[in-house]
Amino acid sequence: MSQAPDSPDLAPLRRQDHAAFEALVRNHHRPMLAVARAIVGDSLAEEVVQEAWVSVYRNLPGFEGRSSLKTWLFSIVSNQAKTRLRKEKRVIAFDDLSVPDTGVDYLDSGRFHAGNGHWKTPPPGWHLDSPDQLLEQSQLQHCIDHTLKVLPPQQRAVFLLRDIEQQELAAICNILEVTESYVRVLLHRARLKLMQVIDRYQETGEC
Amino acid sequence: MLKCKDIAHEASDYVEHHQHWWRRLLFRLHLFLCANCRRFVRHLRLTRQFIRRRGAPASPQEVEQVLSQVESRHGGSTGAQ
Known part of the structure; x- marks a missing residue:
């Protein structure tokens, strides 16, 4: 598969290489946090993103590159946030999103x-x-x-x-x-x- | 004929080619005739280019917090150093 100019080399990431993972976090943490905030609000977003990173790290060896890495990361944090919403069995307080x-x-x-x-x-x-x-x-x-x-x-x-x-x-x-x-x-x-x-x-x- | 107000409301759709071709034609005609709207659209494009290029990497503290969390959940270091 050809690699987009701004996408990192996948091989070290699949090996869960420390430096490669650190760079991934550095470059994508803030947009992931923004996604979580948009879905669950400020109070739960940090926790949701931390969980999402754990899940990313765990699943990197199996990442096949069918979607872009960015899309994959965003879908993980988005699913994590939506799951968290369901678990909380509540609608996010109006103040969180307003x-x-x-x-x-x-x-x-x-x-x-x-x-x-x-x-x-x-x-x-x-x-x-x-x-x-x-x-x-x-x-x-x-x-x-x-x-x-x-x-x-x-x-x-x-x-x-x-x-x-x-x-x-x-x-x-x-x-x-x-x-x-x-x-x-x-x-x-x-x-x-x-x-x-x-x-x-x-x-x-x-x- | 579109008004300047229409240009202000639809400029993002114009720069991203999300308009119907007929609307786009009207838009371009307006831009041809209106220097203020040409400036407005130019500034919108420039804003996008500027923001895209500056990027916003996470701070070292944010990165460290994620790495600690991942390491604690995986019982050791995140891969080879």
Whole structure:
């Protein structure tokens, strides 16, 4: 089987090699945590992911590579989270999943003229307008990290799975058990919130 | 004819090619005529590229916590060092 450029060598992982497993954890722990949070909420997510890693380690020797390694990892944590939900025999407390959604200015109707729907306040210009220039800004990295942390759990999970882990929309729907149209809404809102963070940073140099 | 408001709502579907071809054509026509919306879509693409490239590996503490848990459940070290 051909290997995707960003996928690790499977042979050492199947041997349960320490260094290979450590790298796997380093690169995938946070998105797995995001998936768990989106399903079981903050209070149980850490525990669910720890269990998922134990299961990953145990099953690595038998991993056949029928799906990508990432997809396999996400399906393990997703199943673990759903099983945990059933065991708890409860619906996750509303507070767990209802982190306030701070709104997206770009989707606010006040941003557009009521009659013709044109911009009332157009998007501001960016003086840093390449990924390389943005990557050099450590304060901006801090602002982005903070924004990712405070995104509502499902929004964060969808964003990480799609824009960082590059999972297909259909796979994300399966992992989180939500519809594709809902995934697209969550994704767009998350992207626009991050874009607003960059807008603000470009204008003020702060979060 | 699409409005700027439509562009703001559908830009993610446009950059990911999730629109019907007719809607996409209308979208492109609007972009051709509207500099503000071209900027908006360019910034959205740039945001995605930037976030994708920065990555977010787990901290050493997070990694250590997972390894300890796995080792305690498997009664020893995680494989050859």
